[in-house]
Amino acid sequence: MGETRTISGTLMLQDGRGGVRLTPGTLLLADGVIRRVSEGIIDPRPDSGGEHAIVMPGFVDAHMHLPQFDSIGIDGFTLLDWLERAIFPAECAWEDPDVAGEVATRAAQSLLSFGTTSVCAYGTVHHDGTKASIEALAAAGMRAMVGQVLMDRNAPPELCRGAAQLVREAVSLTEWTRGFAASRGARIEHSINPRFAISCTPELLSGAGEAVQRLHAPMQTHVSESTGECEAIARLFDGRSYVGVYQDAGLLGPRSILAHGVWLDEAERSTLAATHSMIAHCPTANMFLQSGDCDLGALGRSGVRLAVGSDIAGGNERSMVRVARAMIETSKRVAASTGKGGVIAAGRAWWMITSGNADAIGWKRTSRLEPGAEADVLVVTPDVRWQEAVDPLGTLLYAWDDRWIEQTLVAGMAVTRR
Ligand SMILES: [Zn+2]
Known part of the structure; x- marks a missing residue:
């Protein structure tokens, strides 16, 4: 066993029922992994x-866009105008891979x-920038999943490529990332990311679907965010259903x-439930772009698997705790x-932004305090007397302050300390 580290405090553990519980205890970490969880024992x-x-697991953000990191808060638009006026110009800058690397490095540090230690993210249409x-x-x-964005229509010409070229590039980046991750021990994978059906021809969607099937690759896209977008889909695809367009292209499955x-x-x-596909709910983005309130209850009753994401920069919040709060507020309005x-x-x-998201994405050893799990851990010191709260998990969530985060560990390494 390599270098070990002990972390003591009140542990946030899974309760086995899709929630979490708080209990005093100590973690023993070694070689990037949680080796032991001792409940009831506090290391002096x-x-x-x-x-x-x-002591809680690091947060998992199931949906965000790295190149939009400097575009948070560009207000006054709804989805399609916002893409055209604010986002596509920002994404053009990733033609220079040095810019892409610099933005992604800054985004990761932030x-x-x-407290976010794992993300599902989009790059841009640029192959080298995404790499x-x-x-x-x-x-x-x-821990991350990143995909080169696929677009061959309805975007500025400098952000569109031919369908065949894009599919070739996505396949090659998937294979390259697998080799890179294996050789470096990096926790990273490439996903196939058709941006959304508006910006993809049927040829590109079916090429992407074939790549997903052949490579057993994860897939990320957008669906049914705003009414204007849904109307455009109906026009472009002869009135077919939005989900049906993706299903016909072979893009739905457990890692979609x-x-x-x-x-x-x-x-x-x-259809989403039958194909075991998941919806990444993005409540802060739905509010910021005034897209509407997502009915999580209806999704749940239909058996659709759920995750939750910041959708930076459609979403203005980087903290997954505040995204979680917005999710609760949305559920109350609905x-x-x-x-x-x-x-x-x-x-x-709390469960959803940690092991719930990780489970949905397929990261079964991520963001949970249990033996054998990757040691992605937050050490947090609240300034509220949470021990005496009637609803401590609610108090922690609503009184949350990012300044409480003393330390973020990824794979057992302390990466930030305020
Ligand atoms: Zn998005």
């Missing part, structure tokens, strides 16, 4: 933590300081992450308008 002189610390971002996230030690899903109908929800209940509890929200 731990390497990190202590009596007043809360996310780690907010540079993969190297940057790997160097930061994060479709962001948003605000305006899905019952048949679309059933419950009030439908009368069907389904308000998400704080314990559920």
